[in-house]
Amino acid sequence: MESTVGKTISCKAAISWDATKPMTIETIEVAPPKAGEVRMKVSATGICRSDEFYRSGQEDRHPYPCILGHEGSGIVESVGDGVTSVAPGDHVISVFIPHCRKCKMCQNSKSNMCTENSSSRLIGLMPDGTSRFTCKGQTVHHTLSCSMFSEYTVICEINVAKIDKEAPLDKVCLLGCGVSTGYGAPLNNAKVEEGSTCAIWGIGAVGLAVIMGCKVAKASRIIAVDINPAKEKIAREFGATDFVNPKSLDTSTVQHLVAITDGGLDYTFECIGNVQTMREALESCHKGWGLSTVLGISNPKDDIKIMPFQLVTGRTWQGSLFGGWKGRDSVPGLVKEYMSGAIKLDEFISHKLSLDRINEGFDLMLSGKSVRSVIIM
Ligand SMILES: NC(=O)c1ccc[n+]([C@@H]2O[C@H](COP(=O)([O-])OP(=O)(O)OC[C@H]3O[C@@H](n4cnc5c(N)ncnc54)[C@H](O)[C@@H]3O)[C@@H](O)[C@H]2O)c1
Numbered sequence: 095m096e097s098t099v100g101k102t103i104s105c106k107a108a109i110s111w112d113a114t115k116p117m118t119i120e121t122i123e124v125a126p127p128k129a130g131e132v133r134m135k136v137s138a139t140g141i142c143r144s145d146e147f148y149r150s151g152q153e154d155r156h157p158y159p160c161i162l163g164h165e166g167s168g169i170v171e172s173v174g175d176g177v178t179s180v181a182p183g184d185h186v187i188s189v190f191i192p193h194c195r196k197c198k199m200c201q202n203s204k205s206n207m208c209t210e211n212s213s214s215r216l217i218g219l220m221p222d223g224t225s226r227f228t229c230k231g232q233t234v235h236h237t238l239s240c241s242m243f244s245e246y247t248v249i250c251e252i253n254v255a256k257i258d259k260e261a262p263l264d265k266v267c268l269l270g271c272g273v274s275t276g277y278g279a280p281l282n283n284a285k286v287e288e289g290s291t292c293a294i295w296g297i298g299a300v301g302l303a304v305i306m307g308c309k310v311a312k313a314s315r316i317i318a319v320d321i322n323p324a325k326e327k328i329a330r331e332f333g334a335t336d337f338v339n340p341k342s343l344d345t346s347t348v349q350h351l352v353a354i355t356d357g358g359l360d361y362t363f364e365c366i367g368n369v370q371t372m373r374e375a376l377e378s379c380h381k382g383w384g385l386s387t388v389l390g391i392s393n394p395k396d397d398i399k400i401m402p403f404q405l406v407t408g409r410t411w412q413g414s415l416f417g418g419w420k421g422r423d424s425v426p427g428l429v430k431e432y433m434s435g436a437i438k439l440d441e442f443i444s445h446k447l448s449l450d451r452i453n454e455g456f457d458l459m460l461s462g463k464s465v466r467s468v469i470i471m
Pocket residue numbers: 141142143144147271272275295296297298299300301319320321322325340365366367368371388389390391392414415416417459462465
Protein backbone atom coordinates (compact mmCIF):
# COMPACT_ATOMS: atom_id res chain seq x y z
CA MET A 95 0.00 0.00 0.00
CA GLU A 96 1.26 3.48 -0.84
CA SER A 97 2.50 5.43 2.16
CA THR A 98 0.17 8.13 3.53
CA VAL A 99 2.95 9.82 5.55
CA GLY A 100 3.05 13.58 4.93
CA LYS A 101 -0.11 13.46 2.80
CA THR A 102 -3.69 14.46 3.51
CA ILE A 103 -5.89 11.40 4.17
CA SER A 104 -9.53 11.20 3.04
CA CYS A 105 -11.71 9.09 5.32
CA LYS A 106 -15.12 8.82 6.97
CA ALA A 107 -16.07 10.67 10.14
CA ALA A 108 -19.25 11.48 12.08
CA ILE A 109 -19.77 15.24 11.95
CA SER A 110 -21.81 17.07 14.54
CA TRP A 111 -23.17 20.12 12.68
CA ASP A 112 -25.23 21.64 15.48
CA ALA A 113 -27.11 20.67 18.63
CA THR A 114 -30.44 20.19 16.90
CA LYS A 115 -29.41 17.66 14.23
CA PRO A 116 -28.19 14.07 14.33
CA MET A 117 -24.57 13.55 13.31
CA THR A 118 -23.96 12.65 9.67
CA ILE A 119 -21.25 10.44 8.21
CA GLU A 120 -19.14 12.43 5.79
CA THR A 121 -15.91 12.14 3.85
CA ILE A 122 -13.37 14.42 5.50
CA GLU A 123 -9.76 15.39 4.86
CA VAL A 124 -7.28 14.86 7.69
CA ALA A 125 -4.06 16.88 7.34
CA PRO A 126 -0.69 15.44 8.38
CA PRO A 127 0.38 16.00 12.00
CA LYS A 128 2.37 19.15 12.82
CA ALA A 129 5.14 19.42 15.42
CA GLY A 130 4.24 17.62 18.66
CA GLU A 131 1.25 15.90 17.02
CA VAL A 132 0.36 12.35 16.10
CA ARG A 133 -1.95 11.10 13.36
CA MET A 134 -3.67 7.88 14.32
CA LYS A 135 -5.88 5.33 12.62
CA VAL A 136 -8.72 4.95 15.09
CA SER A 137 -9.72 1.36 15.93
CA ALA A 138 -12.56 1.72 18.41
CA THR A 139 -14.27 4.40 20.52
CA GLY A 140 -16.76 4.21 23.36
CA ILE A 141 -19.71 6.61 23.54
CA CYS A 142 -19.54 8.50 26.85
CA ARG A 143 -22.22 10.68 28.40
CA SER A 144 -19.79 13.60 28.13
CA ASP A 145 -20.03 13.29 24.32
CA GLU A 146 -23.71 14.18 24.68
CA PHE A 147 -22.71 17.21 26.79
CA TYR A 148 -20.79 18.56 23.76
CA ARG A 149 -23.19 17.24 21.08
CA SER A 150 -26.17 18.94 22.73
CA GLY A 151 -24.38 22.30 23.03
CA GLN A 152 -24.39 22.44 26.86
CA GLU A 153 -20.75 23.55 26.67
CA ASP A 154 -21.71 26.63 24.67
CA ARG A 155 -18.15 27.85 24.10
CA HIS A 156 -17.43 24.78 21.98
CA PRO A 157 -17.90 25.39 18.24
CA TYR A 158 -19.61 23.38 15.50
CA PRO A 159 -19.10 21.65 13.18
CA CYS A 160 -17.02 19.26 15.21
CA ILE A 161 -16.00 15.64 15.56
CA LEU A 162 -16.79 14.15 18.98
CA GLY A 163 -15.47 10.99 20.66
CA HIS A 164 -12.84 10.89 23.42
CA GLU A 165 -12.70 7.25 24.55
CA GLY A 166 -10.66 5.80 21.73
CA SER A 167 -7.87 3.46 20.80
CA GLY A 168 -5.87 3.12 17.61
CA ILE A 169 -2.57 2.77 15.84
CA VAL A 170 -0.14 5.60 15.13
CA GLU A 171 0.04 6.27 11.37
CA SER A 172 2.62 9.08 11.42
CA VAL A 173 4.12 11.62 13.80
CA GLY A 174 5.08 15.29 13.53
CA ASP A 175 8.45 16.87 14.29
CA GLY A 176 9.77 16.42 17.80
CA VAL A 177 7.52 13.52 18.75
CA THR A 178 9.58 11.01 20.71
CA SER A 179 7.25 9.00 22.97
CA VAL A 180 5.36 7.20 20.17
CA ALA A 181 6.24 6.03 16.66
CA PRO A 182 4.27 4.77 13.63
CA GLY A 183 2.79 1.35 14.37
CA ASP A 184 2.49 1.93 18.13
CA HIS A 185 -0.85 1.11 19.75
CA VAL A 186 -2.28 3.99 21.75
CA ILE A 187 -5.25 5.15 23.81
CA SER A 188 -6.40 8.78 23.72
CA VAL A 189 -6.35 10.61 27.05
CA PHE A 190 -8.69 13.59 27.04
CA ILE A 191 -6.74 15.37 29.78
CA PRO A 192 -3.24 15.97 28.42
CA HIS A 193 -0.20 14.93 30.41
CA CYS A 194 2.74 17.15 29.48
CA ARG A 195 4.78 16.13 32.56
CA LYS A 196 6.11 19.73 32.76
CA CYS A 197 3.37 22.14 33.86
CA LYS A 198 2.61 23.08 37.48
CA MET A 199 -0.28 20.59 37.64
CA CYS A 200 1.72 17.72 36.12
CA GLN A 201 4.54 18.34 38.57
CA ASN A 202 2.21 18.24 41.57
CA SER A 203 1.25 14.76 42.73
CA LYS A 204 -2.08 16.10 44.00
CA SER A 205 -3.57 16.76 40.56
CA ASN A 206 -3.90 15.35 37.03
CA MET A 207 -5.33 18.52 35.50
CA CYS A 208 -2.56 19.39 33.06
CA THR A 209 -3.06 22.91 31.76
CA GLU A 210 -1.08 22.56 28.53
CA ASN A 211 -3.09 23.63 25.45
CA SER A 212 -6.15 24.39 27.58
CA SER A 213 -7.15 27.52 25.66
CA SER A 214 -6.98 26.00 22.16
CA ARG A 215 -8.71 22.84 23.33
CA LEU A 216 -11.69 24.77 24.67
CA ILE A 217 -12.34 26.25 21.24
CA GLY A 218 -11.81 22.97 19.39
CA LEU A 219 -8.45 23.71 17.77
CA MET A 220 -4.94 22.29 17.84
CA PRO A 221 -2.30 24.23 19.86
CA ASP A 222 -1.29 26.35 16.83
CA GLY A 223 -4.86 27.67 16.60
CA THR A 224 -5.86 25.69 13.50
CA SER A 225 -7.74 22.47 12.76
CA ARG A 226 -6.48 19.37 10.94
CA PHE A 227 -9.98 18.52 9.64
CA THR A 228 -11.96 19.83 6.70
CA CYS A 229 -15.25 18.67 5.20
CA LYS A 230 -16.72 20.04 1.95
CA GLY A 231 -14.24 22.91 2.14
CA GLN A 232 -15.29 23.87 5.66
CA THR A 233 -13.13 23.73 8.81
CA VAL A 234 -14.27 21.07 11.26
CA HIS A 235 -13.32 21.43 14.94
CA HIS A 236 -11.60 18.97 17.23
CA THR A 237 -13.28 18.06 20.54
CA LEU A 238 -11.52 17.47 23.87
CA SER A 239 -8.28 17.21 21.86
CA CYS A 240 -9.40 13.74 20.71
CA SER A 241 -12.12 13.54 17.95
CA MET A 242 -12.27 9.77 17.84
CA PHE A 243 -15.52 9.40 15.85
CA SER A 244 -13.36 9.43 12.73
CA GLU A 245 -11.36 6.77 10.91
CA TYR A 246 -8.28 8.99 11.29
CA THR A 247 -7.59 11.78 13.76
CA VAL A 248 -4.75 14.10 14.73
CA ILE A 249 -4.02 14.37 18.43
CA CYS A 250 -1.21 15.90 20.51
CA GLU A 251 1.56 13.59 21.65
CA ILE A 252 0.69 14.58 25.24
CA ASN A 253 -2.84 13.18 24.72
CA VAL A 254 -1.81 9.63 23.80
CA ALA A 255 -0.74 6.77 26.05
CA LYS A 256 1.34 4.04 24.41
CA ILE A 257 0.05 0.60 25.35
CA ASP A 258 0.88 -3.10 24.99
CA LYS A 259 0.35 -4.29 21.38
CA GLU A 260 -1.26 -7.49 22.67
CA ALA A 261 -4.18 -5.57 24.24
CA PRO A 262 -7.51 -5.80 22.34
CA LEU A 263 -8.10 -2.28 21.02
CA ASP A 264 -11.89 -2.78 20.87
CA LYS A 265 -11.96 -3.22 24.68
CA VAL A 266 -9.15 -1.08 26.09
CA CYS A 267 -10.58 2.02 24.40
CA LEU A 268 -12.82 2.27 27.48
CA LEU A 269 -9.74 3.13 29.53
CA GLY A 270 -9.61 6.44 27.64
CA CYS A 271 -12.42 7.79 29.79
CA GLY A 272 -15.36 6.14 31.57
CA VAL A 273 -13.78 3.09 33.18
CA SER A 274 -10.56 4.81 34.25
CA THR A 275 -12.58 7.73 35.61
CA GLY A 276 -14.87 5.61 37.75
CA TYR A 277 -12.21 3.15 38.86
CA GLY A 278 -9.75 5.87 39.85
CA ALA A 279 -12.13 8.06 41.90
CA PRO A 280 -12.46 5.72 44.92
CA LEU A 281 -8.80 4.67 44.76
CA ASN A 282 -6.97 7.93 43.94
CA ASN A 283 -9.34 10.71 45.00
CA ALA A 284 -11.50 9.36 47.82
CA LYS A 285 -8.97 6.75 48.98
CA VAL A 286 -11.72 4.40 50.16
CA GLU A 287 -10.64 2.25 53.11
CA GLU A 288 -11.21 -1.40 53.84
CA GLY A 289 -14.49 -2.02 55.66
CA SER A 290 -16.05 1.34 54.74
CA THR A 291 -19.53 1.99 53.39
CA CYS A 292 -19.98 3.55 49.92
CA ALA A 293 -22.91 4.69 47.77
CA ILE A 294 -22.86 5.48 44.07
CA TRP A 295 -25.48 7.58 42.26
CA GLY A 296 -25.86 6.71 38.54
CA ILE A 297 -24.99 3.23 37.33
CA GLY A 298 -23.67 3.97 33.85
CA ALA A 299 -20.15 2.91 32.90
CA VAL A 300 -18.69 5.53 35.25
CA GLY A 301 -20.78 4.40 38.24
CA LEU A 302 -20.08 0.72 37.55
CA ALA A 303 -16.37 1.45 37.46
CA VAL A 304 -16.69 3.25 40.83
CA ILE A 305 -18.30 0.05 42.19
CA MET A 306 -15.33 -1.89 40.79
CA GLY A 307 -12.88 0.46 42.55
CA CYS A 308 -14.79 0.31 45.87
CA LYS A 309 -14.69 -3.49 45.66
CA VAL A 310 -10.92 -3.47 45.05
CA ALA A 311 -10.61 -1.15 48.07
CA LYS A 312 -12.51 -3.82 50.08
CA ALA A 313 -15.47 -1.63 51.03
CA SER A 314 -17.87 -3.64 53.21
CA ARG A 315 -21.04 -2.19 51.74
CA ILE A 316 -21.52 -0.78 48.23
CA ILE A 317 -24.94 0.75 47.59
CA ALA A 318 -25.91 1.48 43.97
CA VAL A 319 -28.54 4.21 43.45
CA ASP A 320 -30.31 4.49 40.09
CA ILE A 321 -33.83 5.33 38.89
CA ASN A 322 -33.55 2.67 36.17
CA PRO A 323 -34.45 -0.68 37.79
CA ALA A 324 -32.74 -2.51 34.93
CA LYS A 325 -29.39 -1.38 36.41
CA GLU A 326 -29.76 -3.53 39.54
CA LYS A 327 -28.57 -6.77 37.92
CA ILE A 328 -25.35 -5.38 36.48
CA ALA A 329 -24.64 -3.30 39.61
CA ARG A 330 -24.75 -6.48 41.70
CA GLU A 331 -22.60 -8.35 39.16
CA PHE A 332 -19.95 -5.65 39.60
CA GLY A 333 -20.03 -5.95 43.40
CA ALA A 334 -22.86 -3.76 44.70
CA THR A 335 -24.28 -5.22 47.91
CA ASP A 336 -27.51 -3.14 47.75
CA PHE A 337 -29.56 -1.41 45.07
CA VAL A 338 -31.76 1.59 45.81
CA ASN A 339 -34.28 2.94 43.32
CA PRO A 340 -35.29 6.40 44.58
CA LYS A 341 -38.57 6.12 42.66
CA SER A 342 -39.75 3.20 44.77
CA LEU A 343 -38.97 4.72 48.18
CA ASP A 344 -41.59 6.15 50.57
CA THR A 345 -39.01 8.49 52.10
CA SER A 346 -36.31 10.67 50.53
CA THR A 347 -33.19 8.92 49.22
CA VAL A 348 -31.11 10.71 51.89
CA GLN A 349 -33.38 9.64 54.76
CA HIS A 350 -33.41 6.06 53.48
CA LEU A 351 -29.65 5.81 53.09
CA VAL A 352 -28.91 7.44 56.44
CA ALA A 353 -31.36 5.02 58.10
CA ILE A 354 -29.89 1.87 56.57
CA THR A 355 -26.25 2.86 57.24
CA ASP A 356 -26.45 3.87 60.90
CA GLY A 357 -26.14 7.61 60.31
CA GLY A 358 -24.74 7.90 56.80
CA LEU A 359 -22.05 6.71 54.41
CA ASP A 360 -18.30 6.95 54.67
CA TYR A 361 -17.94 7.66 50.93
CA THR A 362 -20.41 8.72 48.24
CA PHE A 363 -19.95 9.27 44.50
CA GLU A 364 -22.18 11.22 42.11
CA CYS A 365 -21.95 9.82 38.55
CA ILE A 366 -24.95 11.47 36.87
CA GLY A 367 -24.24 15.18 36.44
CA ASN A 368 -27.39 16.32 38.26
CA VAL A 369 -27.03 19.04 40.91
CA GLN A 370 -29.90 17.58 42.97
CA THR A 371 -28.22 14.17 43.23
CA MET A 372 -24.89 15.88 44.00
CA ARG A 373 -26.60 17.43 47.01
CA GLU A 374 -28.18 14.11 48.00
CA ALA A 375 -24.78 12.41 47.83
CA LEU A 376 -23.25 14.99 50.20
CA GLU A 377 -26.21 14.90 52.60
CA SER A 378 -26.09 11.09 52.74
CA CYS A 379 -22.55 11.21 54.13
CA HIS A 380 -21.90 10.44 57.78
CA LYS A 381 -21.23 13.56 59.84
CA GLY A 382 -17.69 13.95 61.11
CA TRP A 383 -15.93 12.22 58.22
CA GLY A 384 -18.17 11.43 55.21
CA LEU A 385 -16.56 12.34 51.91
CA SER A 386 -18.56 12.91 48.72
CA THR A 387 -16.89 12.91 45.30
CA VAL A 388 -18.58 14.50 42.28
CA LEU A 389 -17.78 12.86 38.93
CA GLY A 390 -20.90 13.85 36.94
CA ILE A 391 -20.66 16.80 34.56
CA SER A 392 -23.62 19.13 35.03
CA ASN A 393 -24.89 21.93 32.85
CA PRO A 394 -22.40 24.81 33.43
CA LYS A 395 -25.37 27.11 34.13
CA ASP A 396 -26.42 25.06 37.18
CA ASP A 397 -25.30 25.82 40.74
CA ILE A 398 -25.15 23.38 43.62
CA LYS A 399 -26.84 24.31 46.89
CA ILE A 400 -26.08 22.98 50.33
CA MET A 401 -26.73 24.03 53.90
CA PRO A 402 -23.24 25.09 55.07
CA PHE A 403 -23.92 23.27 58.36
CA GLN A 404 -23.53 20.01 56.38
CA LEU A 405 -19.89 20.95 55.83
CA VAL A 406 -19.31 22.54 59.24
CA THR A 407 -20.29 19.24 60.83
CA GLY A 408 -17.51 17.44 59.07
CA ARG A 409 -18.65 16.29 55.65
CA THR A 410 -16.27 16.97 52.77
CA TRP A 411 -17.09 17.67 49.13
CA GLN A 412 -14.62 17.14 46.28
CA GLY A 413 -14.57 16.43 42.55
CA SER A 414 -12.68 14.04 40.33
CA LEU A 415 -11.65 14.33 36.69
CA PHE A 416 -10.44 11.21 34.90
CA GLY A 417 -10.23 9.40 38.22
CA GLY A 418 -7.16 11.36 39.25
CA TRP A 419 -4.94 9.43 36.81
CA LYS A 420 -2.06 11.18 35.08
CA GLY A 421 -2.89 9.71 31.69
CA ARG A 422 0.35 8.82 29.94
CA ASP A 423 1.89 7.23 33.03
CA SER A 424 -1.23 5.47 34.35
CA VAL A 425 -3.23 4.20 31.37
CA PRO A 426 -0.57 1.64 30.23
CA GLY A 427 -0.71 0.16 33.75
CA LEU A 428 -4.52 0.01 33.67
CA VAL A 429 -4.24 -1.90 30.39
CA LYS A 430 -1.95 -4.37 32.18
CA GLU A 431 -4.46 -4.69 35.03
CA TYR A 432 -7.11 -5.62 32.46
CA MET A 433 -4.82 -8.10 30.70
CA SER A 434 -4.08 -9.83 34.01
CA GLY A 435 -7.78 -10.08 34.86
CA ALA A 436 -7.60 -7.63 37.77
CA ILE A 437 -10.19 -5.27 36.27
CA LYS A 438 -13.18 -5.81 34.00
CA LEU A 439 -13.74 -4.17 30.62
CA ASP A 440 -15.68 -6.66 28.47
CA GLU A 441 -18.61 -6.56 30.90
CA PHE A 442 -19.12 -2.81 30.30
CA ILE A 443 -19.68 -3.28 26.57
CA SER A 444 -23.37 -3.78 25.84
CA HIS A 445 -23.28 -2.88 22.14
CA LYS A 446 -20.74 -2.83 19.30
CA LEU A 447 -21.75 -0.60 16.40
CA SER A 448 -20.26 0.53 13.10
CA LEU A 449 -19.60 4.28 12.65
CA ASP A 450 -22.71 4.73 10.48
CA ARG A 451 -24.85 3.67 13.48
CA ILE A 452 -23.45 6.36 15.77
CA ASN A 453 -26.78 8.14 16.33
CA GLU A 454 -28.31 4.82 17.37
CA GLY A 455 -25.50 4.52 19.94
CA PHE A 456 -26.45 7.92 21.40
CA ASP A 457 -30.16 6.93 21.45
CA LEU A 458 -29.30 3.73 23.33
CA MET A 459 -27.37 5.75 25.92
CA LEU A 460 -30.08 8.39 26.34
CA SER A 461 -32.85 5.78 26.71
CA GLY A 462 -30.84 3.85 29.34
CA LYS A 463 -30.65 0.71 27.16
CA SER A 464 -26.85 0.56 26.89
CA VAL A 465 -24.01 0.48 29.39
CA ARG A 466 -21.31 1.31 26.85
CA SER A 467 -21.68 1.21 23.09
CA VAL A 468 -18.35 0.91 21.32
CA ILE A 469 -18.01 2.19 17.78
CA ILE A 470 -15.80 -0.17 15.79
CA MET A 471 -14.12 1.58 12.87
N1 LIG B 1 -15.37 13.45 35.89
C1 LIG B 1 -14.96 12.88 34.76
O1 LIG B 1 -13.77 12.83 34.45
C2 LIG B 1 -15.99 12.24 33.88
C3 LIG B 1 -15.58 11.31 32.90
C4 LIG B 1 -16.57 10.64 32.18
C5 LIG B 1 -17.90 10.94 32.37
N2 LIG B 1 -18.24 11.89 33.29
C6 LIG B 1 -19.64 12.21 33.59
O2 LIG B 1 -20.13 11.19 34.46
C7 LIG B 1 -21.54 11.06 34.29
C8 LIG B 1 -21.89 9.61 34.02
O3 LIG B 1 -21.40 9.20 32.75
P1 LIG B 1 -21.86 7.79 32.11
O4 LIG B 1 -21.22 7.72 30.77
O5 LIG B 1 -21.68 6.69 33.09
O6 LIG B 1 -23.44 8.09 31.95
P2 LIG B 1 -24.70 7.16 31.65
O7 LIG B 1 -25.70 8.02 30.98
O8 LIG B 1 -24.28 5.90 31.00
O9 LIG B 1 -25.24 6.75 33.14
C9 LIG B 1 -25.93 7.64 33.96
C10 LIG B 1 -26.84 6.83 34.89
O10 LIG B 1 -27.49 7.73 35.79
C11 LIG B 1 -28.82 7.30 36.01
N3 LIG B 1 -29.62 8.45 36.46
C12 LIG B 1 -30.03 9.53 35.74
N4 LIG B 1 -30.71 10.38 36.51
C13 LIG B 1 -30.75 9.83 37.77
C14 LIG B 1 -31.30 10.25 39.02
N5 LIG B 1 -31.96 11.40 39.13
N6 LIG B 1 -31.13 9.44 40.09
C15 LIG B 1 -30.45 8.26 40.00
N7 LIG B 1 -29.91 7.83 38.83
C16 LIG B 1 -30.06 8.60 37.74
C17 LIG B 1 -29.23 6.74 34.66
O11 LIG B 1 -30.35 5.86 34.78
C18 LIG B 1 -27.95 6.05 34.20
O12 LIG B 1 -27.93 4.69 34.60
C19 LIG B 1 -21.90 12.04 33.17
O13 LIG B 1 -22.29 13.27 33.75
C20 LIG B 1 -20.59 12.22 32.42
O14 LIG B 1 -20.55 13.42 31.69
C21 LIG B 1 -17.32 12.52 34.04
